Every structure is written in structure tokens, then in C-alpha cells.
Amino acid sequence: MRFETLDTDVLMFVGNDHESVATAFLDGDDALLVDSLGSIEDARELQRVLCLDLGKTVRVVAATHFMSDHIAGLSVFPQALTLAHRNYRHSFLSQNRPVDALYREPRLVFDHAMRLRWGRHELRFVHNPGKTMDHLSVDVPSADLVCAGDNIVGRIVYLSKADPAMIRAAIQRIRRFGRSTVIGGHIGRFPAAALDHAIAYLDRLRELVIDIRADASPDADDRIAALAIEACLAPGVEPVAFEREWHRRNLEAIVAQRIFALDTAVAAREGGA
Template sequence: MIPSSSRFPAPFHRFLILLLALAAATLVLAKPEPIDIEMSLKRVSEHVYYVQGMAGIATDNKGFISNAAAIVTDDGVIVVDTLGSPSLAQRFLEAIQTVTDQPIKTVIVTHYHADHIYGLQVFDDLGAEIIAPGGFQDYLDSPAAGDRLEERRFSLSPWVNEETRLVRPDRVIVEQTELSLGGVSLDIRYLGPAHSDGDLAVLVRPDQVLISGDIIFEGRVPFTGGADTRRWLEALESLDQVGVKALIPGHGPAAREPAEAVSSTLEYLRYTRGVMASAVDEMTPFAEAYEAADWSRFERLPAFAATHRRNAYGIYLSLEQEMLGD
């Protein structure tokens, strides 16, 4: 509240107004650190655009290794995922603004992993509603979330820095939900814990474009980390693809043959789980089982060298836990 001019001299009153105006202008102009990265907005359908990160590990390409999408309507824009730094999210926002002057109304987060959520604050500061899957809190409330942020402040400095913050959602989805904006309807599909502690996929109804998040990796080896690969397989096997004309995965290029994109991730998970399941059943040490396996069908895929052995080891450990649980 600005003090009444009856209590302070007019020059002081004007000075205070000027200070407040300067402070507001500073907030408006404050932006993340600029980032020199190639990022092109690709149109998939009438309403849907996306940007595609390169195939690599988390800190490659200045952190631009994942995808994000924008659904443009007559009443605003819905963003799906926000990339791996505020700087990348700002570039994404600027790319969206080249095709529409509509405001960002909503952000849907397919899952809470660092390469998809560190850009959230850019859209949160614009007043967009943040929607996330149930299970997000298992990551966000864990020590791992803070540890990861501290590591990225080092490995992706200055684009992830002390100003980068973790953003909690405004709305949590735990069942299939319909969202409409500007005549465009979305089916938000809650997949439960699969690739992460909670995953969503988004079907843009009028365009029949499916935005899958990281339950599908196109043209590269998936990153499984600590994923529940049994649930992940179940989610893929139950994924309704009827009528889907294009698919935007969490990583890799958009697919015009969605069934092929789904089947490639399915094949990788099924085969790797099968090899590791046999090893666990026979009590074969991981290293021995890994070296004896034939990985030739996957070894030419991007990210194989950086990711696959860790994937296989994580799956081996999870299968041991599944066996104990069963």
C-alpha cells in the first residue's frame, strides 16, 4: 500500500511511486541466463508443435536432451514439459511466441525428472497452472531432488544456478482427466508409476496426437534408471493407440507411425528384462550375465554406450526385488 500523500510530502510520494515502478520493471525484465543452443519449433498438426532435444546424457548439449510440446488454441497455449533448465524454457517460450501471441495458460508435466521440470519456473512466473501426475511428491520430497539440483547447478552452470527452483504443481492428476481450452480437448491419461514415480500421457483429441512423455523413447536407448519396468511394460501394453496419427515421445523425433515407436521401446524393455530375469533366476552374477548377452540389436542406437549397462544393472536389481516380493 502506498502511504497517503497527506502524511508525506509530495516529492517523497512521487519518489516512492518511482521506486515501486522500477522494482516492477525489474521483475518483468528478469530472465534466465541466455543460452546459445539450436532449438527449432516443429509443427506436428494443426494445434501441436514441439522442440526436440538431442540424444545424449543429461548434461550433453547444454542440457537440451529432452522434448517439450505446445498446444496452441484460440484461448491460450498448453505446454507439455518444460526442458532441463530455465534458460532452455525461456528459449522454448520465445519459439512459441513466434507462432502465437496467446498466453501460456497451462503446463502439463508428464513426470518429475530434472530434464523435464527445471524450466517450470519460467511458466510458473507467467501465472500458468501447473498440472502433474500423482507420485510427483515421491521425487520432489526426497533428498534426491535437492541433491540433483545442486549437481546440475554445477554441471549445467550458468543455465541452472542459485535462482533455479523446484516448482510444485497446482493440480494433481490420478485418473484419466479431460481438459479443454479454446475448443481443443485433451485426454490426460494417468499411467501411475512406470518410467518415474508417476507418469502422464496426453492425447490431443482433434489432432489425434499423443504426447507420451518418457514412457516412449524414439530412435535411442531409453533411460530406465530406477524405473518400475514391470509397470512400464504394462503401461505400454495397455496404451490405447487407436486412431493416433502422430506421437511425440519424451526423447527423440515425433513418429508418424506410433505403433512402431511403441514397439521399439517395448522390445528393448522386454528383451533386457528377459535377459536379466534369466540371470536372476539362475543366480548368475550381473557382470557375467551382461557380458554373455547378445545386445547387438541395440548397440547402434544413440545413447547405448552411455546408458545401456546402467539400465541393465538397474533392471537386474529390480528383478531381484520383484523375486523377493513375489
């Protein structure tokens, strides 16, 4: 597990499982976690570092979204207050590989927005559906950062079963917070430019798929499956291994679920109008 101090009272942990991220906000010896890693092994290592080595007690665990690769700490910190958006079950049931053993009912749920004072910080939990219907952004103005969850995956996005237009709108809403640091659900932290890069990737991927589908050639699916990530990235962005892997999964989802087929039909209709 990778551990990084972002500020005197803000710590970031990146687990080995899916490079999932947990962010700890400290109030003296008390800690609040935004997300809690993707496996029991990673969550126990987080517990060792945060609780045993640093002497902190985890009082609150908040989920940016209720998918298995972000909620392992719910089992490891059973006494903590757990919070999530009220659509948490929808998110858990919609994932491709739910891990039922990690599921715990959150004790506090809310609808649109909530503010929580924690030490010197005010954490602003804002419902921001995109990758999932329960997605939260956690804006922390005093730390000049925002936790974006899986509405970005590095400098790209992961489509899975989501509506690409919703993901794009979610990223735009994150941009409006105006924070210089964005903490993703995976890999770690990024400068604010990562939000523009993720939108550029999504727009270019959509454009390329529409162009291929518009040809109506019999090998369209093969051409989509062969799209290189470099053809979709913003200029100057060099992909890391994790982004390459999730780009590959995007291509699989696009072919299997006919993602962007509606966009192709709308574009054809408007072009012929």
C-alpha cells in the same frame, strides 16, 4: 533447440539438455505446454520462439511427470497455471539427480483423469504410472497423437528405479489409445510402432538378464554390463546415440539394483515345479 510444427496448432520443441521434449497446443494466441524442457537455458529459448517470435502467451504448463529434466518451464512461465498428478512429490524426490532450483508447486493436481478443452482439441490427461508413480499420458484424439512422457525413451525404456512390469503395463495402456504419433519425453516424436519396439526391448533385456543370472556364474554382473543394445532391440531398429546412452544406464541400474533378480527366482521356481 529443435522446433517442429506437427499441425497448425501443435508445435514440438526438443531442447539441448537431455533432448527433453515440450509440446505446445495453441488456442489462438494462448499456448498450453505439455512438459517444459530440462534446463532454464532451453526453457528461455522456448520462450523466445513461442512468445517473442510467434506472439503466443503460455497460459498452462502440464507435467507428464515431475522430474527436473521436464519442468524447467515452471520457472520461466511463473504466471501460467501449472498442473500435475497428485503424486508429483514422490516423482521429484525419487529421481537420481533432482534440481531443487527448478521445483515449483503445481497449482492444480488431480488423481485419475481429467479432460481439458483447448482450442479445437480436447486433451485427455490419464494417470498412467510406469516410469514414475505420477506419470500421465496425454491423449489428443483430434491431433491423432499421445504424449507418453518417459514411459518410453525412443524405441527403448529407461528402468532407473522403476518396476519393469509397471513400465510394460504403462506402454500397453498407451497402445490402447490407438494414435499414430507418439511424443516421447526425449528425442521427439515417433510412429506408433515405437511402443511395440519399446516393449520388445524390455522383454528381450529381461530375458537376457534372467538367462545370465540363471547360470549363477561369478562373472554374471560383467556379462550383464556388456550386453549390447543391438541384442535387445526389435528387428530392423537402429539405435540412435541417446538410446545407446540410456541402454548403458539401464545395464548399470540392473547390476546395482539387482533388477530382474525376482524374475530370475520366479522363473527358476516355476521351471522346477
